[in-house]
Every structure is written in C-alpha cells, then in structure tokens.
Amino acid sequence: MQYKDYYKIMDLARDASQDEVKRAYRKLARKYHPDVSKEKDAEAKFKELGEAYEVLKDPEKRAAYDQLGANWKAGQDFRPPPNWDEGFEFKGGGFTSDGASADYSDFFEQLFGQAGFHFDDKHQQGFHARGQDSHAKIYIDLEDSFHGATRNVTLSAPKMDAEGHVQVKHRTLNIKIPKGIKPGQHIRLTGQGDPGVGKGQAGDLILEIVFNSHPLYRCSESDIMLDLPVTPWEAALGAKVKVPTPEGSVDLKIPPNSKQGRKLRLKGRGLPASVAGDFLVVLQIVLPQADTEQAKAAYRTMKDQLDFNPRRFLGV
Amino acid sequence: MNSHDLLLVHTGTVIEEGSLTLGQLCRACGAHAEWIICLVEESIIEPQGDEIRSWRFSGASLVRARSALRLQRDLGINLAGIALVLDLLEELDNLRAQTR
Known part of the structure; x- marks a missing residue:
C-alpha cells in the first residue's frame, strides 16, 4: 500500500x-x-x-x-x-x-x-427498494452510427464484498448501437443498473453516446460536416469534384464565384434518422505555392490582369 | 465472465427527444422531484408541456441535471450559479467545436 x-x-x-x-x-x-x-x-x-x-x-x-x-x-x-x-x-x-x-x-x-x-444486511430485512440507475459513456465512431453496429463497453463499478470491503468490479457488455444515433443521445438498458435492495427491481443502465473525433468529419446533431480543400480556380470558375462521404464518394458541383467558407448542403446525406441529417461541405480555398517559375509567372499574370484590392474596404 | 456474456448483445431503447417523465428523470439522476422542479424553475432544464404531469424532458436535460447535482454537491454552487456555469460551459463547448 x-x-x-x-x-x-x-x-x-x-x-x-x-x-x-x-x-x-x-x-x-x-x-x-x-x-x-x-x-x-x-x-x-x-x-x-x-x-x-x-x-x-x-x-x-x-x-x-x-x-x-x-x-x-x-x-x-x-x-x-x-x-x-x-x-x-x-x-x-x-x-x-x-x-x-x-x-x-x-x-x-x-x-x-x-x-x-459495514453494510449490515440484517438491518434491511423486509426493506425493498429499486436499485439506482447507473450511468456510463460509450465512445463510438461516426461510422457505427451511420451503419449501426455492436460495440462492447467495459463498466467498472464499486461493489461491496461480504466483509464490507469495497472492490472495483469490471463487467463487459455488448451493446447494439442503433443506426442514426446522435452524439449526446442516451440508450437505456433496463435492469442493467445497480441491483435492487431486498426484492426491489434492479435499476437501469443509461449510456451516453459520445463520438470519437473523426479524421475527416465533424458531427452536429444529425448533420455531418466536412472541410473540403479546393483550388482558387475551382472556387472561381466552378467545378465538379469528388467528395468523400461515409457512404462512399459522391460528385459535388461547386458553383462559380464561391467564397472561402461557403457551405454546400447535400440533403439527407447526414446521419440516418426518420428525418435524415444533411451532409455539409465547407469550402476551404487553398493557394498553390509559388515555388516554381511557372507558378510565379501565373501569379504575376493574375497581378497584371486583375484589378483586385482585397483591402479596399479598409480605406487604404 | 463466461462465454455466454460475450455473445449476448444488449439492445437498449434510445431515449428520444422529450421522452423522459419527471419520475424517470428523478430516478435516472437519483434526485428528488422537488429538486428537479427547482431546476425547471431556475430554467436550468426546460421540459416540454405545461403541467408537471405532462412534463417531458430530453436526454440533454439528463446531462445537465446530473452536472448540476455534482456542481452543487462538490463545489457548493447555488442554483443561479449552476445555471450560469452550465450555460457558459455549453458556449465554451460550442466555441471549441468551431475552432477545432
């Protein structure tokens, strides 16, 4: 010790x-x-x-x-x-x-x-009470919600042994993850909580759903968001680009003259639900590096050909 | 644990938006109804429905009520303070999610 x-x-x-x-x-x-x-x-x-x-x-x-x-x-x-x-x-x-x-x-x-x-069970003769509901968080991937899955969760709970010592007991449960569950939602497992006292019913186990952070997507309610890098000419001229979604890649049309941060909505391609969420693409315009002669020449051409001052509204 | 436990898959019920009654919320938090009513009066949690009997709470209310319970027990914050703390934490979470 x-x-x-x-x-x-x-x-x-x-x-x-x-x-x-x-x-x-x-x-x-x-x-x-x-x-x-x-x-x-x-x-x-x-x-x-x-x-x-x-x-x-x-x-x-x-x-x-x-x-x-x-x-x-x-x-x-x-x-x-x-x-x-x-x-x-x-x-x-x-x-x-x-x-x-x-x-x-x-x-x-x-x-x-x-x-x-010491818990003295003798004092509790004839006393019945429903067990408490217990709580735990369960971490799942976005894909688990998208397709539905079975995940196991290990719960540790302090239990009193016969001599009244407290020990932490672990148990593992396989939990079915319903399709379309949202972060922050709860699943109730009846009778899996604390055991009741006497003849009382066991309480429920209430699991809060937490999403692991995903390398590509973010989730907000049922909507899924993706930051999509695009070139300046794709944003300016419009384009058709491939976009990854949890269901596989889809073709997305970028409208001409799109600005940085523009949100494009693919309706119904978010988390499945009675009213499915949307898939939101947020455009992130990425500038090519001016690290070759050609690239520098292209930037110089833009400078010469375009009358563009992004600081005009600053009054300088 | 035996192999039976490994194979058994538990199917729970999803707590849908606005589906918890006052009694269920009390049990889920291990709190008295009076205390939950105080939370509603302080608008820390907001049920749907006008009368106490028809009150329905969301899963988010459950999270807030449990946080409130811990904040009161561990830090001795009063209800007005808890309301402020929870609102600020929520705002902070939203901001963090945006900047991530």
Whole structure:
C-alpha cells in the first residue's frame, strides 16, 4: 500500500489552518471538477483531492493522520503501525460524505475505512427498494452510427464484498448501437443498473453516446460536416469534384464565384434518422505555392490582369 | 465472465427527444422531484408541456441535471450559479467545436 501525502495533494503546509484547508479545497475543486475542467486527468485528480479533503477537513481524522508523522513520502510503501489509531475517537465512522465513499484509495480504506462502514444486511430485512440507475459513456465512431453496429463497453463499478470491503468490479457488455444515433443521445438498458435492495427491481443502465473525433468529419446533431480543400480556380470558375462521404464518394458541383467558407448542403446525406441529417461541405480555398517559375509567372499574370484590392474596404 | 456474456448483445431503447417523465428523470439522476422542479424553475432544464404531469424532458436535460447535482454537491454552487456555469460551459463547448 502506498503512502498518500494529503498535504502535498492539496498544496498545503502541514500547519495549515482549517480555513486554509477549506480554501485550498474550493480552489482546487474548481480547477479539477470533471464537469468544468478540460485537464486530461481531471477526474483522477478530483477524486484524490476529495479523499485528501475528507481527511484534512475533519480535525479528528487529520490529527490521526498527522500522527503517522511527516517523514513519509508520497508513493512510499506503507503499513500503518499497530494500534496507530488508539485513543482516537471517530464519531461518525470512517466516512462522512455519503455516496462518495466507494472510490477512495487503499491507503484511505486501511486507515479510515474499517470503522463503522459495514453494510449490515440484517438491518434491511423486509426493506425493498429499486436499485439506482447507473450511468456510463460509450465512445463510438461516426461510422457505427451511420451503419449501426455492436460495440462492447467495459463498466467498472464499486461493489461491496461480504466483509464490507469495497472492490472495483469490471463487467463487459455488448451493446447494439442503433443506426442514426446522435452524439449526446442516451440508450437505456433496463435492469442493467445497480441491483435492487431486498426484492426491489434492479435499476437501469443509461449510456451516453459520445463520438470519437473523426479524421475527416465533424458531427452536429444529425448533420455531418466536412472541410473540403479546393483550388482558387475551382472556387472561381466552378467545378465538379469528388467528395468523400461515409457512404462512399459522391460528385459535388461547386458553383462559380464561391467564397472561402461557403457551405454546400447535400440533403439527407447526414446521419440516418426518420428525418435524415444533411451532409455539409465547407469550402476551404487553398493557394498553390509559388515555388516554381511557372507558378510565379501565373501569379504575376493574375497581378497584371486583375484589378483586385482585397483591402479596399479598409480605406487604404 | 463466461462465454455466454460475450455473445449476448444488449439492445437498449434510445431515449428520444422529450421522452423522459419527471419520475424517470428523478430516478435516472437519483434526485428528488422537488429538486428537479427547482431546476425547471431556475430554467436550468426546460421540459416540454405545461403541467408537471405532462412534463417531458430530453436526454440533454439528463446531462445537465446530473452536472448540476455534482456542481452543487462538490463545489457548493447555488442554483443561479449552476445555471450560469452550465450555460457558459455549453458556449465554451460550442466555441471549441468551431475552432477545432
């Protein structure tokens, strides 16, 4: 078991006041809250922070933790000294914040976890309740939605064993991805959530669909968007070009005098649905490099032949 | 896990736009109806339908309600603050999607 330096996690000195602990928590919680933060390991950091705060905010737990001494280094192999918690009175059992208890580290479990947190099934005789709905995200490719697919998803959920220890259990489910599902939509799997208490029904598993980023396409609702590079003459004179779509390539007519960023809509070629989405092509005009004599000559010809000042509206 | 689990394919139901009742939303979030009603009053989530009985929520409401629950629990933000945070986050997401 590895020692956790809760002071270091919260960036606090060991003699920080309780007010400072609270302020540090608020500040870091804003930074790493998974709903707000875009930092990659935000969720793990936030959990670690929650655990550190759970100990340091509570003067009893903090005193017990401090008693282990300041010489431990984070990550160092740790065994609690025998009877380390002798003489400490934990009023509320190990955990004070409800619901969040399941994900704490072994280190925390070992120190604060055993006291008073045994699920005693005997107390729940005759008590029935429906299990909670559980939630997970499932990452799919755009093609999975376009054609329909089966994807497996591995879910990890904390489970209590017979002795009341919390363990993370993994299970894998094969999920049918319905054709045309949009990013942000949900799939409900009845009875795959948390088991009920007593004779209560199990809850549902609710999966949120998230699209992996695609090398070519972006998705917005049922519409699929593609940035299409075109030459200046294709944009100016009009052209017929091949465009990739998830269904294979199609011929697209670019109207003459098209401007940079112009959107061309292929109706009904987005994600399939009762009302299918559209496929939107966004023109990106790309200039050829002037790296040969011919290319330079062509640009010079344009300069001589065209009376063109794109800065006219700037008044200079 | 046994091989049976590997072969079994689960077919769920898609939560369509505006299909969740108040009761289903409460259960899906693990929250009380009173709290969901507060979210509606603060227009953090907006159901279709006029009366509470006929309220129908979208999947997006589910995401927002769950975020709201976490923001309140973890950061102690009040409902007005949550409304502002969620709207700003949504705007940020849209901007990020455009610049990508």
